[in-house]
Amino acid sequence: MNFNFKHEWIETNIGLMAVLTMLAISVGGLVEIAPLFFIDKTIEKVDGVRPYTPLELRGRDIYQREGCYLCHSQMIRPFRDEKLRYGHYSLAAESQYDHPFQWGSKRTGPDLARVGGKYSNEWHVQHLTAPRSMVPExxxxNYPWLKATPLDISDITDRMKALRKVGVPxxxxDAEYKANVAKFGETxxxxxxxxxxxxxxxxxxxFGNYDGDRSGISEMDALVAYxxxxxxxxxxxxxxxxxFINDR
Structure with a gap:
């Protein structure tokens, strides 16, 4: 009874309730954040991971613009059924240059973390143009306008400069270029x-001719490249x- 009285008194005292709420949030935040200051690095070193090329970057922008992330995740969890369907579980290092990352929380469609090379360019173009012609269910x-819309590349340098400010190399x-040569290779x-x-x-x-039409560069070229x-x-x-695979 005494406890219930104190609980009611706290809930009806707006000032005290606000202070205690902030205290609870602060403690929770410290528990989550403080350990990071004592870890040498939070992203494991994985060979091969690099920033997106300008064309891939524009494709990623279109992927976000069209809301593809709302139905497709890019996060394979460490469970056997995930591995059997999608491949190796996702590594943190794979998303280190993603701003924002595309892990997602919903799968209306399949996970796309390992979709690269799984299908031909022609398959992707047809699937994006008329999905049910490739997957009846x-x-x-449909995204038919992607192939008909010329890709705007006028602001690609600005997009890259913006990402550079948040750590994408x-x-x-010339010094930065030489550092990238040492890290990623000259190409x-x-x-x-x-x-x-x-x-x-x-x-x-x-070179890639991703949309199958060499008369110009379309948004389809960029999205398929991505x-x-x-x-x-x-x-x-x-x-x-x-x-690391959980059998359960």
Whole structure:
């Protein structure tokens, strides 16, 4: 009875309730955040992970614009059924250059973390244009305008500069470029060099011809380029994951 009285008194005292609420939030926040200051690094080193090329980056922007993340996750959990369907569980390092990350919380469609190379470019183009022509039970909307819409590359350097400010190693200076050469190799470093952005984008789009039409570069080119790189940066044959797979 005495406890109930005190509980009621706290709930009816707005000032005290606010103070105690903030105290509870502060303690919870400290418990979550404080340990991070005592960890040398929170992202494991994984060979192969790199920032997106200019074309892949524009494709990712379109992926977000069209709301693809609302129905497709990019997070494979460490469970046997997940591995059997999608492949190796997702590593934190794979998302280190994603701002924001695309882990998602809902799967109306399948997880896309390892979709790169699983289907041909032609399959993706047809699936995005008319999903039910490839997957009859699909509830995905049609996106026919992607192939008909020229890709806007006028602001690609600004997009890369914005990501550079939050830690993505796109280079602007010669020193940064040389650091990327040492870290990613010269071929990748050239694609990550902001002054080369438009030319790199055009070269990758023309070489890959992702939408099957060489008359121009479309939004479909960019989106398919993005989808085709997902899950392909890391050679998972080097990593043994059986010990981490939960059978339950």
């Amino acid at each position: 699909s509830v995905m909307p 796109y280079s602007l200076t 990748v470093a050239k694609e990550l060099h902001i002054p080369n952005a438009q030319q790199s984008l055009i070269e990758q789009a023309n 989808l085709q790189v997902l899950g392909t940066m890391v050679d998972f044959s080097k990593y043994k994951d059986d010990a």
